[in-house]
Structure formats: structure tokens, C-alpha cells
Amino acid sequence: MPATFGYVLNMYDTEINFITTLVNYLTELDTKITCSNDPDDEFDPSKWEEGTDHVPEFNFSIDGEYFFTLKRGYINYGVYESPLSSIARSYLVLNGNTIQQINMNHQNAGGGWNYTDANTRIFTISDIVNDKFVLLSIGGTTVSNANYNCKFTFNSIYAKGSSKKYSSIYALSDVAFEKNTLFNISARTFSPIGENVNGTFTSRFSYTCPPGTIDYIKSSVYLNDGQKQFEITSIYDSTTVAIGDTVSLKDGPYLAVGTNQLVKV
Numbered sequence: 001m002p003a004t005f006g007y008v009l010n011m012y013d014t015e016i017n018f019i020t021t022l023v024n025y026l027t028e029l030d031t032k033i034t035c036s037n038d039p040d041d042e043f044d045p046s047k048w049e050e051g052t053d054h055v056p057e058f059n060f061s062i063d064g065e066y067f068f069t070l071k072r073g074y075i076n077y078g079v080y081e082s083p084l085s086s087i088a089r090s091y092l093v094l095n096g097n098t099i100q101q102i103n104m105n106h107q108n109a110g111g112g113w114n115y116t117d118a119n120t121r122i123f124t125i126s127d128i129v130n131d132k133f134v135l136l137s138i139g140g141t142t143v144s145n146a147n148y149n150c151k152f153t154f155n156s157i158y159a160k161g162s163s164k165k166y167s168s169i170y171a172l173s174d175v176a177f178e179k180n181t182l183f184n185i186s187a188r189t190f191s192p193i194g195e196n197v198n199g200t201f202t203s204r205f206s207y208t209c210p211p212g213t214i215d216y217i218k219s220s221v222y223l224n225d226g227q228k229q230f231e232i233t234s235i236y237d238s239t240t241v242a243i244g245d246t247v248s249l250k251d252g253p254y255l256a257v258g259t260n261q262l263v264k265v
Contacts, residue, residue, distance in 0.1 A: 003128040003255050003265050005179045005244075010122045015088065015115040016043040019070075022123060023058060026136065030129045032063040043115055045084055052085035056115075062134055062158040065165055065193050069094045074112060087112035093138075093154040095169050124153075126182050128255060130264045132160035132234035135257070137182045139172070157185060159234045165193045166232055179244035185235075186243075186258035190222055192230060198222075199229035203260035209239040214247060220261060236262040 009025065011018045020039040027033050035058050041047045042056035057071040073092035074082040082088040089112035113119050126137040139153030153175075157168040168188045175181050191198040199222030209215055216238035219231040241247060241256035246265070248254075254262040 003126075003183070005126045005182065006177070007125045007127075008122065009125060010120065012118060012120045014118050015113070015121065016040070018121045019043075019056070019058070025125065026060065026138075029127055030134065033129075033134065034061050035059065036061070043084065050083075053083045055081045055083050063160070063165060065158075065167075067095070067158065067167070068154070068156055068169065072115075082112075084115055087114055089113075093171075095156075124177075126179075128183065128257070128263060128265065130234075133263045134158040135183070135185070135263075137172075153182070155182065157188065157190075159190065159232050161230065161232050161234065164195075164230070166190045166230070167193050180242075183255065183257050184243050185261060190230075190232065197224075197229055199224045201235075201258065201261065204237055205239045205260060207239065214241065214249075215239045216249065216262060234263065238262050 009018075009022060011021060016039050023035050023039060027035055037058045039056075039058075042054075042058070045051045045054060048054035055072055057069055059069045060067050071092045071094060072082045072088050073090045074080045074086065074088055075090050079092060081092065123138055126135075128135040135155070135157045137153055137155045153172040155170045155172055159166045159168075168185070168190045170188065172182075186201060189198050189200050201220055202223050204217060204221065205215065216236050218236055219233045220235040220237050221231050222229050235257070236254065238247075238260050240259055241262065243256050243258060245256045246253050247256060247262060249262075251264075253265050255265045257263050
């Protein structure tokens with residue numbers, strides 16, 4: 001399917017309907033993206049022993065591998081989980097057991113609301129999805145210095161190799177809301193899922209092709225301290241390309257996700 005840049009989920013509704021729409025949007029991108037939590041349950045205090053002290057959360061997996069959790073939160077001189085008994089102005093993002101929590105502002109003004117309040121809530125979503133690669137960029141935006149910038153954006157990547165699966169998860173804050181920013185994976189650190197190994201991309205091309213032509217290799221190499229750690233076959237290494245451009249190869253269109261990287265769309 002094609003890549004989608006800057007889809008705005010903008011709803012004047014209750015929080016449960018907003019989050020239900022978000023969950024449905026993400027899981028309908030591809031059958032390998034799943035969520036193990038039902039919004040109807042998460043927002044129903046009667047389903048939980050702690051009642052209104054329950055903090056709604058939504059656990060997402062890609063291709064059967066746990067990937068990240070969205071958790072109801074509040075940001076006010078600190079990052080806090082927000083139970084149903086409190087107002088919320090954000091969703092926190094957690095990955096596995098990491099302590100870091102990332103705010104994603106889901107509204108276009110300050111303050112916060114109860115989960116039953118109808119009001120305007122906003123997320124901005126960009127994605128690239130194919131059989132072996134998923135990029136999800138989810139967050140809020142803000143007007144900053146006359147530029148439309150990313151505000152607390154969570155950017156996750158899943159990439160399948162010949163025998164392993166790889167991930168890269170970043171937080172972006174106050175960066176230019178542009179395709180060549182959100183879709184640029186050139187400097188991203190990847191790790192095989194479940195392994196304590198990581199690497200960053202290096203291109204095997206030291207030259208530039210004439211306009212209208214391109215050379216490429218059907219894999220990307222990742223190094224750590226100059227040593228090869230692994231290859232990812234769902235990301236191609238290529239001669240120089242413009243990030244965000246679509247390139248036609250023999251088997252169809254590819255999107256440039258780095259100055260020397262391509263993924264199939």
C-alpha cells in the first residue's frame with residue numbers, strides 16, 4: 001500500500017470514540033498490526049477492580065511481536081499516568097520495560113478533559129506499510145516560530161530481514177513537520193527484536209548515478225564501531241536519492257527513506 005504522510009485524526013467527540021478510531025485506523029493499515037485491548041473495556045470502570053482508578057492502555061504488536069503501549073496521561077510540569085477519575089491531555093508511549101515515557105499531545109489547546117467529555121482531540125499520523133516493513137509516526141503538532149512543527153511525536157519502525165525481525169523506536173520533539181524528516185531513517189539505530197545488539201546504517205555506494213538512473217542492493221548493512229552487525233533485506237541500499245521521493249524499480253515503486261535507502265510501497 002502507498003505511504004501516508006500527515007493524516008490528521010481530528011474529532012469532536014468523547015475520548016473513547018477518539019481512541020477507538022485511532023486503534024481502528026492503525027490496525028486496519030495491515031493485518032500484522034494488532035491491539036490486544038478493547039477501548040470499550042478500557043474505558044469501563046465496572047470492568048476493573050480499581051474502578052475509576054484504572055489507567056486505560058493499548059498494547060500494539062507487529063507481526064506477533066510486542067511493539068509499544070499507548071497509555072492515558074497528563075503532562076503538566078511532569079509526565080503522569082491519568083486514571084479515568086482524572087482529566088487527560090495526552091497519551092504516553094512506552095516500549096517494553098523502558099522507563100522513558102513520551103507525551104503525544106492529542107488536542108489543539110491547553111487544558112484537559114474527562115473521558116466522557118466531547119471536545120476536539122487531534123493526532124497526526126504518518127505511515128509506510130508493506131509486507132516486511134512498517135513505519136508509524138504518531139503525535140501532535142504545534143505552530144512554532146511560524147512553522148508547523150512536530151510536537152512530541154513517537155516514531156516506530158519494524159523491519160523484517162531474511163531470518164530476523166528488527167525495530168527502531170524514536171521520540172521526536174519540535175522538529176520540522178516534513179516528509180523528509182518523519183520518513184528519514186538514515187541515522188536510526190536498529191536492533192534485532194529480543195537481542196542486545198544494535199547498529200546504524202552505512203551505504204556501500206561511494207558514487208552518485210546520473211539523473212534518471214539508480215544503482216541499488218537489495219539489503220542495508222548496519223554497523224557498530226565499524227563492525228558489521230546485521231543486514232536488513234526489507235530496506236535497500238542505493239545511490240543517492242532525495243528523501244520522500246518515489247523511485248521506480250523493476251518490481252514497482254519504492255520510497256526514499258534516507259539519502260541512500262529505499263523501501264517498497
